[in-house]
Amino acid sequence: MMALAMAEGTFIVSSESDSSGEHTGSEEGEGAPLAIDGLSAAQREVLERCLHTLTHAKNDSHTLAALVLITRLCPAGQLDSATLRRIFEAVGLSLPARLLVTAVRGSDASGLPPEELLSLGTALLAALSTDPDMAAHPQLLTTIPLLLGLLADGPKWSPQKQAKHQARQGMEPDQPSQAEDEQSSQSTNTTKEPVQDTAGFKAPSQDATSPTGSEEGTAENGAPTSHSTVKLDEALTTDCYQVLITVCALPRGPDQLLARGAVPALCRALEQKQTLSHEKGLPLLGALLSGKTKEKAWSKHPAELLSLLARVSQDFCQATGLTQLDMCALVPQFLPSPGGTPKDTDLTPTMVSLWAALRPMLQAKLTPGQLGPVLVLSACLLDLCGWEPVGPPKFCCLLVNRACVEVRMGLEEPPDTELSPQLQQTLTACYRIMEAAMEQACSSQGVAQQSDAQPQTAITGLSLQQSRQVLRVLEEAFSAVIYHLQQVDPSRYGDPFIFATFRSLCAWLAEETSCLKEEVTALLPFLMGYARSHLQGESQDEGLSNWMSEMSVGDCSQGGAWTGKDAVRYLLPALCHLSAEDAPRKVLLTLDTPALLVTFLTQGWGDLRGKGGAALTRDPSMETACSALLNFTVTEPEQVRKDPCFRSLESLLSEALPVLLHKPRLLVLAANLCTLGLMIGRLKPAPKAPVEADQRRFFSAALRFLRGALDSSSGPGPVRVSPAWEEWWEEVGELWRLGLQALGGCVKAQPWIITLVREEGWLNHTLAMLGSCSTLPDPHTQGALEEVLCAVALQCPFCRQEISVLLKSSAKGALGSMGSLRKSLTTN
Structure with a gap:
């Protein structure tokens, strides 16, 4: 609370604080400090009468008088929280808001000069804002534009001036009368004697705000200036900042201040060197801008x-x-x-x-x-x-x-x-x-080796x-x-600094693969255990994110906030390098690394699928996880055959790939999933029972995907990369060729796929394209197509016949240049 005293018939507010930050009463009314528990029975009775009077005050003068008596009886610093709460509830936020509204209108009907109304209103708000519930109350929040205007432009602030600033910034003007309107509808004090006039806003009168009565002031050396030199009283300014600082400390406080124009107002206060703008306004801006x-x-x-x-x-x-x-x-x-x-x-x-x-x-x-x-x-x-x-x-x-x-x-x-x-x-x-x-x-x-893009x-x-x-x-x-x-002990896995250290090492391992090999291999149990802990949600991500924000740490590589789930994401590039080398790969297998990667992919796919119709954005980390799994698939075939996580991976691929066929922006991910699934498929034996539906679904989608890469619709001549693939060809071209080679392996290992090759139209489409075009984009593409056609011809007499007929009629085209294919047909 603040202390009120009577001086020549007007109410004055003292915003002085004791050493603990609590507002105290005036010297005249304080007396000896008494704890409320030390009040006599008579004093308690008087306190209760004052509280009753305060609660049932019929006008603002009665309210202020009751406040004076309470502070004289027991200074605010000595009141317990329950009594303070009763006072807060009785006074509410209606009175200080109306005081501010009347002051900025410059109405003479209030009976008090504007500067005293401002002093009263801001001191009341500062006192009431010490209660968190009051600080977050909508009525208090409606006064923020008024306080900001005062801090930015001093006593000459007016709603009209604020509207000009907002118009200049392209903002929608605030409604200056909003504070008064809300007070009128919510206040139980229907008579407002000190602030009777409820007409529109007016600028404060010149006589009340400027000793010169004009827009121009006088500098210290006596020279006229273009702006008024009249500043806000320091105590009043302190109260204004007290309210804003308290609101800023609330969970949604920074957003509330930002929405009410705090940033431009505080910047303007600094520019015009208003009272305490550097001491209090700059730190407040820093708080708004550092979170x-x-x-x-x-x-x-x-x-x-x-x-x-x-x-x-x-x-x-x-x-x-x-x-x-x-x-x-x-x-x-x-x-x-x-x-x-x-x-x-x-x-x-x-x-x-x-x-x-x-x-x-x-x-x-x-x-x-x-x-x-x-x-x-x-x-x-x-x-x-x-x-x-x-x-x-x-x-x-x-x-x-x-x-x-x-x-x-x-x-x-x-x-x-x-x-x-x-x-x-x-x-x-x-x-x-x-x-x-x-x-x-x-x-x-x-x-x-610098990139032009960076x-x-x-x-x-x-x-x-x-x-x-x-x-x-x-x-x-x-x-x-x-x-x-x-x-680092596992009990410290939730420590944000450990995360920062882990991330830094992962960034190093993503770039440097030749240094400290033995040390890194020895550290793999920690790296995998740490990443698995975060992926499984055993850490407090919110605390991590807050710590990173406090440390002024930004995530440049991912463009997002720090979260515990990113631990695997940062480790993935290193896993790609390490899984390609024999010694660290053996250690990674003992640590069940493929299962971790499958779990990561499963969670990533769940996140993508959960977005539904929303715009899907590319997630390179999922592509990197596919690359690491591909390394294991190529180098550890026995592990692929016996590890149950690869069966789970096949189920995921059969679900995801058909969906991704219709997501052009995720074509690189689709290429990774398609190639990974085909590389796994070539290691599987032919099924003895009827083919499972998810296997059929995957291979059907894979054949449709592979068919879409090349486009010969423009007529005779070289085959071109299809327009949908052209943007990504540098990234997916090699995957597509590897996928074709893997398809040939799948046809040999699982002959039932031949039926799909014919049913899905892949063979007819490929033969028609090769028969009509003169050349393919490059020798590697020709080699990959030739390899899979040889496998198909070897497994299926009908396919071999179709290829032979077309080969004879297209001796000079791209198909005719496939010597290995011609030789395999002759041999068979």
Whole structure:
């Protein structure tokens, strides 16, 4: 609560707080502090009368008078929570909202000047907002635009001025009378003596807000200025910010503030250097922009936030010494999310200036506590704009080296050493710097292998010698990462920092397959156990996501939030590499890795299927899981025959592939599933009983899928890749050819498939295409088609006859150039 006192017939609010943050009464009414349990019977009786009067007050004057008596009897800081709650319920939010509405209209009918109405209203709101239920109440939320307008434009704020700002931003104007209308319909105090006039809004009178009575003020040196120099009273401003800060701390508070225009208003307050805008407004903006509302805020207010970022960056660059070091923790809050930068936005000048300020700091001798925030800011800038604005190659190498040294020092501690939250944040930033350096350092060609689509990922001008140096320090750092993960007990699988460490190592293994082979193979039991734990939902994903957000960590590779289920996703590229090598593959088989991959695919397919008619997006991780399973299928045929997980996989493929035939955007996934299923099918013996329905369904879909790759409809001449496949041919061409070869193996192992080859029209379509075209796209395609045709001809006399007839009539076409096919027909 606030303290009220009578002064010359008007009510005044004191917003002073005691050391605990509780509002206390005025000196005149406080007396000795009394706990409510220490009140005498007479005092309790008076308190009850006051509460009764407060509850049944017939007008606002009675309400205020009752509040005065209560605070004189027992200051707010000494009231227990139950009594405070009764007071809150009696006063409600109607009175302070009406006080604000009347003040911003500038009506003379209230009997009080606008500044006192504002003081009363904001102090009441600040007091009432200390109760979480009150802070989340719709009536209090309707006052937020009023408070924001005051903070942004000072005493001269008006709804008309706010509407102009909103129109300039392309926003729908708020309804200024909404607060008053809600109070009128909900308040039990039907008579509002201090705020009687309920006509429309008016701007506060000039006499009440400006000593000059004009729009122009006077600077300290006496020169006229274009804006009023009248600022809000600091106590009033504190109360306004108190309400906003309390609302922001609520679960849905940031969204509530964002929806009510908090970002542009607070940016305007900073621009106009309003009272406490830097001390309280900037941290509040930081809170809004560093949480889950960051991307939404940037999408709604890009111009204001770009201007704010430029201002914060300028302050950072102009600061010196310890002040600049302290600001390293501030700047990341105001950076946009990687991938969430507004279109047509050039952040390069700001990034260049920030790096120019960071370079001397990274080259200086700093304590670990000072270096940590510098590395965190560096990681955030790398996430956002890559290496291009960082600086010369020598400095880039220095940055990577400092990050690697920090990782080694932080992780090569005895197993029982507990890492502080600050060190965890520093190490997480170092991981991101290391990841940013991996692609370039692991490339033997350096800049020559840079992709035009990602020009910022490489360290420009890095020599081969420097690449080797970076690779060496990265190897040393990841040796420390492996050592640390070897010490992790399963009870710590839910620790978010362990997830960050695990992810970093997976990023390294995705790029580098030749270093630390023995150490990585020895770590496989941990990696698989950790991934399986997260896939099975044994970790708290929400806590992980929140921690990553607090650490200012963005997931650039996946473009989404951190979740525990991503553990397998990050490990998949490494599993592809490791399953292709004999020694680690044997270890992976002992760890039941194929079953884990099948479970991952099953869950991924369930997620895709659950989207129904929604737009389906490609999930590369499912394709990578197929590649790893394909490695096992090719190299471990006996495992495929006896492991029950592959039977489960066949059921999944028979369900998914027919659906994917009608999803052009998922063609790469369909190609992976089709090829994987055919490679498994060639290892299966011919069924003794009637063919199962799911097997028939899969092979029918596979034949239809394979038939759609080539298009000869344009007439004689070379066969072209069909338009639906052309965009993806570079990725699926090899899979398609492998699938054809596997189909030939399936025909040999399971002759019943010949019937489907004829029924589904695959043979007729292929023969017609080969008979009408002159050439195929490439020799590999011709070889794959020839191989499967030879297998079909060998197993089916009718097919052999059809092929022979067409071959004789198409001696000069693509079919006629298939020497192995001609030879096999002659032999048989």
